[in-house]
Structure formats: C-alpha cells, structure tokens
Amino acid sequence: MDGIIDLRSDTVTVPTPEMRRAMADAEVGDDVYGEDPTVNRLEELAASILGKEAGLLVVSGTMGNQVAVMTHCRRGDEILVEADAHIFYYEAGALAVLAGVQPRTVPGRAGVLEAEDVEAALRPPNLHFPPTSLLCLENTHNRAGGRVVPLEKLEAAAAVARRRGLRVHLDGARIFNAAVALGVPARRLAEAADSVMFCLSKGLSAPVGSLLVGSRDWIAEARRNRKIVGGGMRQAGVIAAAGIVALTRMVDRLAEDHENARILARNLAGIEGLGVDLASVETNMVMVDLIPPAPSGPEMVQRLGALGVKINAIGPRRLRAVTHKDVSRQDVIEAADRFVRALRGRC
Ligand code: TLP
Secondary structure (H helix, E strand, O other): OOOOEEOOOHHHOOOOHHHHHHHHHOOOOOHHHOOOHHHHHHHHHHHHHHOOOEEEEEOOHHHHHHHHHHHHOOOOOEEEEEOOOHHHHOOOOHHHHHHOOEEEEEOOEOOEOOHHHHHHHOOOOOOOOOOEEEEEEEOOEOOOOOEOOOHHHHHHHHHHHHHOOOEEEEEOOOHHHHHHHHOOOHHHHHOOOOEEEEEOOOOOOOOOOEEEEEOHHHHHHHHHHHHHOOOOOOOOHHHHHHHHHHHHHOOOOHHHHHHHHHHHHHHHHOOOOEEOOHHHOOOOEEEEEEOOOOOOHHHHHHHHHHOOEEOEEEEOOEEEEEOOOOOOHHHHHHHHHHHHHHHHOOO
16 A cells, blocks of 8 residues: 555644654743743733733643633523534534533534524523523634635624624634635634634644633633633643744645645546535635445545545545645645545455
8 A cells, every 4th residue: 555645634733843842842830830931922922813812722622612611601501603513513512511501503604604694593581591692603614624704704793793792702723724715814813703712733733732812811711611621731831832833833834735625626526426616625625525326435434544545524425635734735636546446446
C-alpha cells in the first residue's frame, strides 16, 4: 500500500517542529493559581485577536462549548441551536448532562440560521415554557460541510436574539477557516457574539486545546465552571506554547487547505457514482455523496481504508473529507485516484 492519506479530520494534524520546540522551552507555573506565564500569554493573545476582554484555555472544543453554556444559562433554560450544530449533535449529550439545558433546534440552510427562523422559534414568556437564554451559532459549520456563515447572517440572527434578551455564543472551532475564506479578521466574526470558542487543535495543528473568549467578568465565571468539569490544569504552559505558535504562524496557511479541498472536490466530482457540490466547498471540507449503485458510506470507508485513505462517513451515503496541513496537493490528487479504485472494488 502507498502512503496513508488521512482525510478524517483536521484534528489529526500533528504539531510542527516549531511547536515542539516551543513546548520543550515553555516557561510554566501552576495555572490554577493563575501562575503559568505561557497560559496567561496565550489567553491574552486569543482575547486580543478575537476582540474580547479575556480568554480561557480549555482542554477541548467540547469543554469550551459546554463551559460557555453553563456560564450563560441556568439549569432548566432553553437554548436555540441550529439543528445540525456540533454542540447539539456531536457532544455526547453534554447539554443535558452538564449544563442541564433544553436545546430547541432550528433547521438552517447550509448551516446558516436565518434571523426570521430565530424570531419564529422564540416564544413569549409563559409559565409553561422554559426561559430561553442563549442562541448558539457555528462558523464554519461542520455538518453542513465547512460552510461559512456570512457576516450579515451572523449579525442578523444575533441581533434578533439580543433584542429578545438572549445572549449569543459562537462555536468558532474553525473560525479562522471562516475568516480566511471571507478575507476578514476573525474579530469581525466574533463581534456579534458575547462568547466565542475556537480550537487550536484542528487546522491550526496544535496538539491540544481550545480557547473561550468573552468579557472579563464572564471569563471569571467560566473559569469557575471549567474547574467544576475538572478542567483546571497545572503546568499547562507546555500546551499553551504550541497554541501561541498555532495562532501566530498557522492561520494564513489555511488558504492552502481550502485550495486543496477545491482540487479534491473537482477531481471527485468527475468520478461516476460520486456526487459533489462544488459550490459548497468553501473551506477545508468536501462532502461526497455516494450515488447508487455506488457502495454505502461504511462500505466505502472500508474499501478506501484498505487502499490507505482514511475517511469518515457522516451518513449512510455521505462521506466527509477534510484537508489539512498533513495532506499535500499531491495527496489529494492521489486520494481521488484511490476513490476510483475503491468504487471498482479493487482493494
Ligand atoms: N469536531 C470533530 C468531531 O467531533 C466531529 C471533527 O472531526 O470535526 N465544534 C465544532 C464545530 C467541531 O467541529 C468540533 C470537533 C468541536 C466543536 C469539538 O472539539 P473537540 O473535538 O476539541 O472537543
């Protein structure tokens, strides 16, 4: 078998040599006492890049999202989420288990929540209804295929929520992919939200870590909730050091991943049995539909695996391919060739 091409996620990226050096040399202290200078530096950097007052390093995107909900809401509150949002779909029921909130799902179009749909989902205060306290948005939208939520759509949905007294949380796990695709600074996308979570460990290639950013008081509260879920870390500077490299060195190169995704999409679109909507490829994800008599998603995952292409099925007949630092242009061209072989059943 030729080299492995891993298209399962940008989470599989390994740290760069520069990150490893920064980690080895990091100045550290006990972060629960607020004494890790490298963590403090990362949190300040994150806040300033996103245009917020303060930041908080958390273990994962899931922890960041859930701590955000715990901090914004009281148990028993209702929150509005897009029907395919990660925070609802992929976080192992944490909204119920940890935050104790009731999600009300609102279907979006290509991951975009329309302001009028948010408005329509909001009910007047009534003894029978849970109080609705939070709107969660996601940019880029994962299950929609890395789609970018345009600035004006984010702002319009957030404005409706705010008018009705809700706060707004943005799951910006891949906010820098959205920013690079739109050609705007990430802080513009963060403006509409009270809090933002973004990940260091996806396209930015750090080994561990996500950030929550928001107002100083809100972050102080979130810090307490992070402790509740066991996320108080000690000499976390070894992680934060890689995060600083991620934020300062790895953002601009995301454009390369987007270009590789477009090349992959174009090559796959030309193969009989595969359906790819080229216009929907806006960042580093390609959704591939398997048109009968092509095999099912799980069968294709197996066949491609045998040919050295790792990929995830996100539905019975849908695959998700993600480009990232550790797949080259040559790799995506090669991957498309292996799709042809997998469809023919030649493993
Ligand atoms: N997404 C992962 C899987 O969980 C599906 C992936 O491979 O894409 N928000 C969004 C939009 C995400 O895509 C993810 C991870 C998270 C939050 C959670 O981040 P982690 O995995 O660090 O908990």
